[in-house]
Amino acid sequence: MSMGWLLVEADDWESKRARGMATPLIEFSDEDKLGTLQPHDDALVITLRIGGYNVKRVLVDQGSAMEVMYPDLYKGLKLKPEDLTAYDSPLVSFEGKIVTPKGMIRLPIQTGSNVVEVDFIVVDAYSPYIAIVARPWLHALGAVSSTLHQKVKYPSEGRVKQIIGNQAMARQCMMSAISQRPSIEPSTSAKNGL
Template identity: 70%
Template sequence: MVDDGSAVVVMYPDLYKGLGLKPEDLAPYSSPLMSFDGKLVVPNGMIRLPIQIGPETVEVNFIVVDMYSPYIAIVGRPWLHALEAVAFLLHQKVKFLSGDQEKEELIEFLKRNIDVFAWDACDAPGIDPSFICHHLNVNLSIIPKKQPPWRPSREHADVIREEVMKLKWAGAIKEVFYPEWLANTVVVKKKSGK
């Protein structure tokens, strides 16, 4: 199954056994995964295997889990990025760029239509926030921990204030108060140097 929301490539027991892999073939991997039903799953390990799609062969890290699934594997973003592919889940298709000419045509198409892209929340005022909002998958039974507040440097405070004003102006965020929970703002420099 192709899941473009998955940050890992998962291998289930049927494929693991079908390939004749043994426990000693696995490298350690101790980071737990979240299953579709919200339970934590501790992987058996990780193995790097080549995957061939048409003329392209890429090596992908599979996280091996020992649990039932109707699928033999779930390939996610790492696999899609390695193959420079795009998944169309509605149509159950995966599109690959087949060569340099197709890549050049795609780049030219994107350049001709650059005006349709919103590079910042301010470029898309009036868009319903529920359409563009990210929601955290949190366990509501765990009490959040309030972090001790710290003051950012003057330079960071100016950048934070400017970014918050842009997002508020676009209607992407609104002011809310969480007396039980506070996370300090972390400023990260963009590739553009901003």
């Protein structure tokens, strides 16, 4: 009895796969590291089409629960305060400072033929990145990211497509962030020679 059920299930799966409805398997292998500088600990920085424009220096942060837009993108898209909806929960910047957002805006992000709309929190703070995309975008796209492989992979049209990271840009962003960091007072233990 259960054998027949398995056969029906397998036949159903095959028919879905033939119609292109099955989700392709997303995986990473050593081949995906080809073309990357290894070993590394670079962030995953990509170019995305946001609001109809190709936007460079977009950080993929799967540890974040919200997409963030910084002043360069806000100005580049010619957004105005009246384009934003209220968002009053404070955020913590990379430097650990509390930042009050200017507001929120819903914008499309296009990857190939896929378009996903996400809510960007607009902040007026320094960042070496133009924007940060996070779990809401990754989940809506069905994407999986790998900093090790410097790729975002996502299912589309029955295939796995990918966005390749830019390690040189990631390193430039890191250097920019380090150069913008305010000097820090030596700790008490450092002053005491510990």
